[in-house]
Amino acid sequence: MRSKAMPKPSWNLEYLMWIFTRISGLALILLAVLSISLGLLMGARTQMDLGTLMRWAFFPNSNHVLDSEIPDIFLWANGFWQIMQILVLFFAATHGFNGLRVVVEDYTSPGFWQAALRFIILLLWIFSGLVAIYVILGS
Amino acid sequence: MALNRKVGLIAGAKYKGGGPMLAWALHRISGLGIILFVTTHVIASFSTQQLGSDLGISINIIYESIYFQLFIAFCAIFHGVNGFRIIILDIWPRLIRYQKESTWLEWFVILPIYLLTAFIMIQRFLEG
Numbered sequence: 680m681r682s683k684a685m686p687k688p689s690w691n692l693e694y695l696m697w698i699f700t701r702i703s704g705l706a707l708i709l710l711a712v713l714s715i716s717l718g719l720l721m722g723a724r725t726q727m728d729l730g731t732l733m734r735w736a737f738f739p740n741s742n743h744v745l746d747s748e749i750p751d752i753f754l755w756a757n758g759f760w761q762i763m764q765i766l767v768l769f770f771a772a773t774h775g776f777n778g779l780r781v782v783v784e785d786y787t788s789p790g791f792w793q794a795a796l797r798f799i800i801l802l803l804w805i806f807s808g809l810v811a812i813y814v815i816l817g818s
Numbered sequence: 819m820a821l822n823r824k825v826g827l828i829a830g831a832k833y834k835g836g837g838p839m840l841a842w843a844l845h846r847i848s849g850l851g852i853i854l855f856v857t858t859h860v861i862a863s864f865s866t867q868q869l870g871s872d873l874g875i876s877i878n879i880i881y882e883s884i885y886f887q888l889f890i891a892f893c894a895i896f897h898g899v900n901g902f903r904i905i906i907l908d909i910w911p912r913l914i915r916y917q918k919e920s921t922w923l924e925w926f927v928i929l930p931i932y933l934l935t936a937f938i939m940i941q942r943f944l945e946g
Contacts, residue, residue, distance in 0.1 A: 701908060704901045729938060737894070742863070775856065778849045807857060810864045817867060 696777050703770040710767050714739045721754050723747075739763050742818050756818070764815045768808065776804040837921035845900050848893035855881060855890045884943045888936055895932050899924050 688694055715736045723732050727747040734743040741756030749755060780800050787793040833839065858877050866874030880886060903924050907913050913920070 701905050705905055708898060708902065730942070742867075771856070775849070775853045779853055782846060782850065803857075807860055811860050814860065814864050814867060 700774060700777060703774040706770050707767065707774070710763065710770070711736045714763065722749065726750075738767055740815065740818055761815055765812065768811045768815065772804060772808050772811070776800055776807075836918060838917050841900050841903075841921045841924070844896055845904075848897040848900075851890060851893035852897060855886075855893075884939065887939060891935050891939065892932055895935070896928055899928050899931075 715732065718727075718732055718735050718739075723735070726749045727735075727744065731744055731747045735755075739755075739760045741752055741760070744755050745752075780797060783796050783800065784793060787796060835842070858881065862874035862877035864874075865871045865877075881890070903920050907917065907920065
């Protein structure tokens with residue numbers, strides 16, 4: 680029933696972020712599943728309670744598993760997990776602050792204040808990313 | 819987005835969108851809840867870890883309370899499952915015909931996960 684060809688999408692910010700939101704959402708689910716699976720393989724099944732494993736699933740930072748019975752923290756705090764944390768940080772922060780931008784644009788009309796709020800969100804994205812990288816590399 | 823719709827909160831709530839509208843509204847609220855929690859948590863962990871100040875501890879008291887945790891657990895579970903539903907509907911656009919049914923289906927996934935989580939959390943809370 681297609682009467683005419685699909686219009687070719689132009690790669691503007693909205694279209695790009697629409698795609699990115701889907702991809703990063705899937706990526707965050709997959710990263711959480713991977714963190715839970717590897718955590719269970721590293722002994723979380725007998726050495727951790729559910730809450731600690733969930734903290735680890737959302738963000739695989741070694742500070743999240745300190746109050747458990749794991750014998751060796753080194754397994755949970757190394758370069759691999761720092762890369763995983765930076766991946767989670769990038770996907771989550773970009774997904775989240777882009778979502779905040781969409782919500783703000785829904786409730787404001789184009790003009791000075793919308794541009795100002797968009798700029799503040801951009802600054803928040805950069806600032807929280809830098810702070811989180813500091814925490815990741817320092818822990 | 820560029821439209822100037824002038825629809826108030828009460829007029830918007832009267833719109834009979836049903837399940838998909840509830841999912842849309844909750845997706846928005848839960849997303850904002852997660853942003854609120856994650857941002858405060860990053861600031862709190864940075865200030866305790868790097869600056870050693872008491873600011874992080876006072877922020878911790880807010881989000882370590884059982885009410886905030888029950889709220890944020892719902893936000894995370896709902897946002898994840900509903901986002902997964904949106905991704906599936908966007909990958910296979912023909913399924914949009916069953917959008918209403920999909921919002922019913924997602925509650926059958928969300929409610930058992932959330933109620934079990936809430937049960938464990940409240941049990942732990944009452945044990946102290």
